[in-house]
Amino acid sequence: MSDTATLDRPMADATTEHFDVLVVGAGISGLSALWHLQQRLPGSRFVALEKEPSYGGTWLTHKFPGIRSDSDLYTFGFAFKPWIGPPIATAAEIQKYLGEMIDENNLAPHIRYNHTITSAAWSSDTSTWTVHATVAGEEKVFTANFLYMAQGYYKHRKGYWPNWPGMADFKGPIVHTEEWDESIDYAGSQVVVIGSGATTATVVPEMAKTAAKVTIVQRSPTYFFPAPNVDETADMLRTLGVDETWVHEIARRKKNFDQHDIVRRCNEEPEAVRAELLGAVEALLPQGVDMKHFTPSYRPWRQRLAFVPDGDLFAAMRDGKADITTGEIETFTETGLKLTSGETVDADLIVAATGFDLCILGDIAFTIDGAPLRLSDTVTYRGMMFTGVPNLVWVFGYFRASWTLRADMVAEFTCRMIKHMRAKGVASVTPQLRPEDHNMPLTSWIDPEDFNPNYVLRSLHLLPRRGDKRDWMHTQDYWREKDEFPLIDLDGAEFRYGGSEATALAAE
Numbered sequence: 001m002s003d004t005a006t007l008d009r010p011m012a013d014a015t016t017e018h019f020d021v022l023v024v025g026a027g028i029s030g031l032s033a034l035w036h037l038q039q040r041l042p043g044s045r046f047v048a049l050e051k052e053p054s055y056g057g058t059w060l061t062h063k064f065p066g067i068r069s070d071s072d073l074y075t076f077g078f079a080f081k082p083w084i085g086p087p088i089a090t091a092a093e094i095q096k097y098l099g100e101m102i103d104e105n106n107l108a109p110h111i112r113y114n115h116t117i118t119s120a121a122w123s124s125d126t127s128t129w130t131v132h133a134t135v136a137g138e139e140k141v142f143t144a145n146f147l148y149m150a151q152g153y154y155k156h157r158k159g160y161w162p163n164w165p166g167m168a169d170f171k172g173p174i175v176h177t178e179e180w181d182e183s184i185d186y187a188g189s190q191v192v193v194i195g196s197g198a199t200t201a202t203v204v205p206e207m208a209k210t211a212a213k214v215t216i217v218q219r220s221p222t223y224f225f226p227a228p229n230v231d232e233t234a235d236m237l238r239t240l241g242v243d244e245t246w247v248h249e250i251a252r253r254k255k256n257f258d259q260h261d262i263v264r265r266c267n268e269e270p271e272a273v274r275a276e277l278l279g280a281v282e283a284l285l286p287q288g289v290d291m292k293h294f295t296p297s298y299r300p301w302r303q304r305l306a307f308v309p310d311g312d313l314f315a316a317m318r319d320g321k322a323d324i325t326t327g328e329i330e331t332f333t334e335t336g337l338k339l340t341s342g343e344t345v346d347a348d349l350i351v352a353a354t355g356f357d358l359c360i361l362g363d364i365a366f367t368i369d370g371a372p373l374r375l376s377d378t379v380t381y382r383g384m385m386f387t388g389v390p391n392l393v394w395v396f397g398y399f400r401a402s403w404t405l406r407a408d409m410v411a412e413f414t415c416r417m418i419k420h421m422r423a424k425g426v427a428s429v430t431p432q433l434r435p436e437d438h439n440m441p442l443t444s445w446i447d448p449e450d451f452n453p454n455y456v457l458r459s460l461h462l463l464p465r466r467g468d469k470r471d472w473m474h475t476q477d478y479w480r481e482k483d484e485f486p487l488i489d490l491d492g493a494e495f496r497y498g499g500s501e502a503t504a505l506a507a508e
Contacts, residue, residue: 015141019045021418022131022144024362026050026111027057029150029395029407031098032078034107036411041418048150049115049133049142056098059091061156064180066206067091070198070307074231074251075259075402082248086229088309115140119365120147122390127427127499129391145427146418149394150407151362160355160455166331176352177203186211186349192337194329195353196222198306203353205312208321215345216324217337221296222306223277226284229309256401260479263301263400270299277305284314293324303453304399358459361394379442380464381431381494383474384410390430399451401478409485420490427499434493440467446474
């Protein structure tokens with residue numbers, strides 16, 4: 001079938017729209033998918049259904065003070081659209097970049113906003129997905145040959161709340177960063193931020209600009225990585241008059257190399273990296289600060305390094321606008337917090353920066369030929385497909401490299417797979433264990449000894465299982481996967497093809 005043969009197919013009925021590919025989400029992963037579909041599968045019918053009123057995902061829904069990227073935009077941005085600006089960018093800057101990408105590629109007609117998907121049902125008889133969505137209380141029905149899950153990985157607008165005693169006793173407001181109320185006025189207030197990591201590193205320096213003081217209360221320390229918010233390589237190339245396309249590509253390659261190298265060093269010489277990270281932080285702190293608050297018990301990169309551009313968090317501490325204490329919360333009080341150590345921390349406002357819960361496949365009710373899908377019963381194929389689940393790809397990016405790197409790779413793979421299926425005249429593809437894989441030991445989706453943030457550990461029971469071969473795991477290894485993905489043998493025994501193109505056409 002040619003790439004243009006789908007344009008004039010009849011729809012199943014007047015109330016159902018059919019697409020070759022239905023993308024779930026219009027954040028950075030969904031927009032990447034749309035661009036690749038348009039470029040690599042011309043003539044195909046595709047759409048992105050987005051539950052929010054606009055594009056952007058995280059960069060639209062996060063409203064807490066100081067919201068900015070935790071990855072550099074040379075790698076968090078798209079390979080095909082140069083980033084021009086500081087490596088760490090604000091949400092507004094990222095939204096502007098994404099909006100430009102949509103306009104430059106005329107992707108707006110392919111996006112439907114305010115569509116909340118409630119269910120997705122696969123039929124082997126027709127080799128199609130039937131997707132139900134609600135729009136302003138009205139149900140819409142779509143069918144698609146391929147489902148592309150780009151909905152992100154956590155529950156938007158809903159934070160993870162530990163069960164702290166005494167919360168009702170506190171006389172002031174308590175707000176979660178994921179549920180931020182932009183009407184909150186904290187100027188001149190004593191603010192407590194509970195948590196550590198990237199969100200804390202973002203919120204505290206911004207709130208410290210107008211608050212009387214911001215105190216971080218953390219259960220345990222995290223690793224901070226302070227560095228200037230500049231890219232010397234990119235700036236040097238610009239000085240030489242190098243075209244921005246080349247600036248972007250060269251800076252991107254260097255960032256990826258540097259990221260690979262620091263991960264390698266964290267594994268091979270963790271104590272040396274630990275000393276470097278702690279030394280960089282100590283050099284920016286006020287004299288006399290106890291380094292126990294900045295010295296984690298785990299090796300670097302078992303949890304994400306929190307980037308601190310221009311050391312702004314530590315500047316707030318030097319200026320006396322922020323401080324930090326470490327300990328378990330015993331209870332909330334009328335005026336703040338009491339720790340198990342007996343220490344009390346006064347507050348007018350308490351901010352929980354305690355993370356989120358994973359959103360597994362968009363919290364959509366999936367069925368395969370009428371049977372509910374239990375993702376935990378499947379085995380992941382390279383972190384993007386699942387055994388027994390036909391014509392579905394899932395985008396879950398990297399923890400130790402920029403999310404978009406993997407989103408782009410998954411999109412490229414998907415387009416290549418769809419082209420391959422069309423060439424074979426088949427309607428479905430389902431990952432399956434090969435004969436040599438059937439005695440393979442299966443474990444949790446990710447190795448907690450390697451990477452163990454709480455939001456992953458809390459949801460491991462919901463995630464697919466992992467094998468001991470690279471085909472059957474999400475490796476987190478961009479440096480190797482960038483070369484492996486283009487070489488995946490689409491006729492390998494791990495792919496079971498079925499159905500006929502004629503059957504799928506008739507179902508429409």
